[in-house]
Amino acid sequence: MGAVFKKDFKSALTGMTGIIFITAVLVFVGVFTAIIHFDQRFAQFEYALISASFASLLLTPILTMRSFSEERKMKTDQLLYSLPISTFQIVMGKFLAMAAIFAIPCAVFCLYPIVLTFFAEGSLNYVMTYGAILAYFLLGCAIIAICMFISSLTESQVISAIISIAAILLVYFLAQFSAYIPTDDWFSLMVVVILCLVVAFIVYSATKNYIAGVCAGAVLVIAAVVVYIVKPALYVGLASQMISGICVFLPIQAFGNGVFDITAYVYYLSLIALFVFATVQTFEKRRWN
Amino acid sequence: MIEVKNLSKNYGPVPAVKGISFTVKEGCIYGFLGPNGAGKSTTMNMLTGCLAPTQGEVKINGHDIIDEAIEAKRCIGYLPEMPPLYLEMTPFEYLEFVGRARGLKKDALYDEMERVMEKTKIADVSDRLLKNLSKGYKQRVGIAQAIMGNPDIIILDEPTVGLDPIQIIEIRDLILELGEEHTVILSSHILQEIEAVCDRVIMISQGNIVADDTLEALTKDETLEEAFVRLAGESLDAGAAYAMAKAAEADDDDSEPVSKKGKKKIRVESSLGAAYYDEVYVDEEPEAEEAADEDIEPEGEEYTPMFTDKEDGE
Structure with a gap:
C-alpha cells in the first residue's frame, strides 16, 4: 500500500494535477472567505467553508480522472496485477494518496480561523469550526472515492472527468429538487x-x-x-428522503447551523467505504473478464 | 516450480487457451513458442496472475496464483508484451516503486536497485524521464523491473519485439545471463531467438500445447522451423477440418436443399474465429480432411490467419 501511495502522491505533485487541484480549492475557499468574513465581519469560518464546498469540490475530477483510467490505458495495470500486493492495497494506496493531496489545503484552512479572530467581530467556537473543517475534509474524501470509482470504469481520462463532474452536479442539484418531489x-x-x-x-x-x-x-x-x-x-415522504440521502453536500450544512453533527462523519465514512469497496470489485473483476 | 493443470481461458465464447498442462522445472530457460494469436500472452498473463483462468490452476512453488496470490507473485518477475512503464517517472523512481511494492526497504532497496541497473546497463540513464528513452532502454527498464527483488522465476513476453539487431543480441545475452541464476520463461515467435537461448521448448498453437520437449530432441530430425511449421500446421489443419465437418453437418441439418455439387458460401466457425468461405466445392459426402485440404480463400473479417500480426483474443 505504501509503495502505491508514495508513487501516486508524488506523481500528482510532479504531474501538476495535484498542484492545480490544491490551488483551485485554496482559491475558491479563499474567495468565499474574503467575501463573507472581510465584508460581513463574521468570525465563524465554517460559513465560508460550507458555502464554498460545492464550487471547490466540483474540480475533484482533475485529481481523480487519472487514477485508474491512465493505468488501464498505458497498460501499467498489468504491473500492478503482477506485483505481490492485493487489489485492496492498490485501491487504498491510490485513495489515500489523493486524500493526502486534499489534506494539504485542508491543513492550510486550519490556520484561517486563527487569522480571522484578529479581524472579525464576535467570538469563535473552535470546536464547531474545526469540526466543520474535518467534515469538509471527509466530504472531499467521499467525493474523491466516488470519482475514483468512476475512473475505474473507463480507460479514458476525459470520459472519467465528464461523468464525475456530471455526478457531482447531479447530487448537488438533487437536494434542491427533492423539495418538489x-x-x-x-x-x-x-x-x-x-x-x-x-x-x-x-x-x-x-x-x-x-x-x-x-x-x-x-x-x-x-x-x-x-x-x-x-x-x-x-x-x-420516503422518495424525497432517499433523494436527499444521496446528496453528499447536505450533511455538512448542519455545522453552519451550529449543530455538531456526528452522523455527518458517519455518513461520509460509509460513503468512502462503499466506493472504495466498489472500486476494488471493479479492478478485481477486470482480471476475470 | 510452476505447475499448470488443465488451464483454460475463454474470452466470451471464444476459447483462447484450451486446457493446457505443463510443468516448469528449476534452472532452465524455457522457450514458449507459437504463432501469433496462439494463446502465448494469455497463458503468460495467467501464470503471473494478471488474468484469472476460466478453468484449471497454476501453482508457483506450491502456491496457487489465485488463492495465495501474494506468496505466488513474490516468486515471479514479469515483463508483459508492452513494458508497463510510468512514462513521467525516471528509471530510478520507477524501480524504487517496484522495489517497495516487492517489500524491499531502505538499504536493501537501493542496493538491489544498483545491482539491477548494473545488470541491465541502465545506470547512465537512471535520471532521465522514461518517456524520453529509446525503445531499447525502455525494454531494459522493463526487464530491470522484472528482476527486482531477485525472484526465482522470470517471465518475459516477447522481450525483443521492435528492437534493432544489436539491441536484440544484447537482450539475448542478458537473458542467457539471467538463466544462470533464475528460471526463465521466454515467449516468442522468433525461432532463431528460441534456438539461441532456450534449453526447453513448449510449443503452443490454437490454445493447445503441441510440443513440450528439449531443444535437442525437437531439432534431432528436423530444424526447429520445420518442427514449428509441421506441429503448428497440424494443429491448424485439425482445427480447420473440425470446423469444416461441423459446418457441413450444420448444412445437412438445414431444411433448405443444399447443393451437393457446385459452389456455395458457408460460414465456418473454428477456434480461430469465424469466417465465410466462398465457393467451396462440396462433395456428396463431405470428408472432413479433404474439405480442409481444399484451396479455400477466407473472406470474412473475423478470420485470423496464422503468421499475421493480428492477435486473436489476446
Whole structure:
C-alpha cells in the first residue's frame, strides 16, 4: 500500500494535477472567505467553508480522472496485477494518496480561523469550526472515492472527468429538487419498485443468469409491496428522503447551523467505504473478464 | 516450480487457451513458442496472475496464483508484451516503486536497485524521464523491473519485439545471463531467438500445447522451423477440418436443399474465429480432411490467419 501511495502522491505533485487541484480549492475557499468574513465581519469560518464546498469540490475530477483510467490505458495495470500486493492495497494506496493531496489545503484552512479572530467581530467556537473543517475534509474524501470509482470504469481520462463532474452536479442539484418531489406514499412505492428492478438488473448483469435476476427482482418487489400494505405510513415522504440521502453536500450544512453533527462523519465514512469497496470489485473483476 | 493443470481461458465464447498442462522445472530457460494469436500472452498473463483462468490452476512453488496470490507473485518477475512503464517517472523512481511494492526497504532497496541497473546497463540513464528513452532502454527498464527483488522465476513476453539487431543480441545475452541464476520463461515467435537461448521448448498453437520437449530432441530430425511449421500446421489443419465437418453437418441439418455439387458460401466457425468461405466445392459426402485440404480463400473479417500480426483474443 505504501509503495502505491508514495508513487501516486508524488506523481500528482510532479504531474501538476495535484498542484492545480490544491490551488483551485485554496482559491475558491479563499474567495468565499474574503467575501463573507472581510465584508460581513463574521468570525465563524465554517460559513465560508460550507458555502464554498460545492464550487471547490466540483474540480475533484482533475485529481481523480487519472487514477485508474491512465493505468488501464498505458497498460501499467498489468504491473500492478503482477506485483505481490492485493487489489485492496492498490485501491487504498491510490485513495489515500489523493486524500493526502486534499489534506494539504485542508491543513492550510486550519490556520484561517486563527487569522480571522484578529479581524472579525464576535467570538469563535473552535470546536464547531474545526469540526466543520474535518467534515469538509471527509466530504472531499467521499467525493474523491466516488470519482475514483468512476475512473475505474473507463480507460479514458476525459470520459472519467465528464461523468464525475456530471455526478457531482447531479447530487448537488438533487437536494434542491427533492423539495418538489411528491410525498405521497404511492409515489414512494413506485420509486422503491423501480429501484428494486434496477437491483434485479444489476444482479442479472453480474451473474448473467436470467433466473437469478428475475428471482431477486420478484423477492424485492413483493417485499416492498407487502411493507406498503402492512404499514403505508413508512412510505410517506420516503422518495424525497432517499433523494436527499444521496446528496453528499447536505450533511455538512448542519455545522453552519451550529449543530455538531456526528452522523455527518458517519455518513461520509460509509460513503468512502462503499466506493472504495466498489472500486476494488471493479479492478478485481477486470482480471476475470 | 510452476505447475499448470488443465488451464483454460475463454474470452466470451471464444476459447483462447484450451486446457493446457505443463510443468516448469528449476534452472532452465524455457522457450514458449507459437504463432501469433496462439494463446502465448494469455497463458503468460495467467501464470503471473494478471488474468484469472476460466478453468484449471497454476501453482508457483506450491502456491496457487489465485488463492495465495501474494506468496505466488513474490516468486515471479514479469515483463508483459508492452513494458508497463510510468512514462513521467525516471528509471530510478520507477524501480524504487517496484522495489517497495516487492517489500524491499531502505538499504536493501537501493542496493538491489544498483545491482539491477548494473545488470541491465541502465545506470547512465537512471535520471532521465522514461518517456524520453529509446525503445531499447525502455525494454531494459522493463526487464530491470522484472528482476527486482531477485525472484526465482522470470517471465518475459516477447522481450525483443521492435528492437534493432544489436539491441536484440544484447537482450539475448542478458537473458542467457539471467538463466544462470533464475528460471526463465521466454515467449516468442522468433525461432532463431528460441534456438539461441532456450534449453526447453513448449510449443503452443490454437490454445493447445503441441510440443513440450528439449531443444535437442525437437531439432534431432528436423530444424526447429520445420518442427514449428509441421506441429503448428497440424494443429491448424485439425482445427480447420473440425470446423469444416461441423459446418457441413450444420448444412445437412438445414431444411433448405443444399447443393451437393457446385459452389456455395458457408460460414465456418473454428477456434480461430469465424469466417465465410466462398465457393467451396462440396462433395456428396463431405470428408472432413479433404474439405480442409481444399484451396479455400477466407473472406470474412473475423478470420485470423496464422503468421499475421493480428492477435486473436489476446
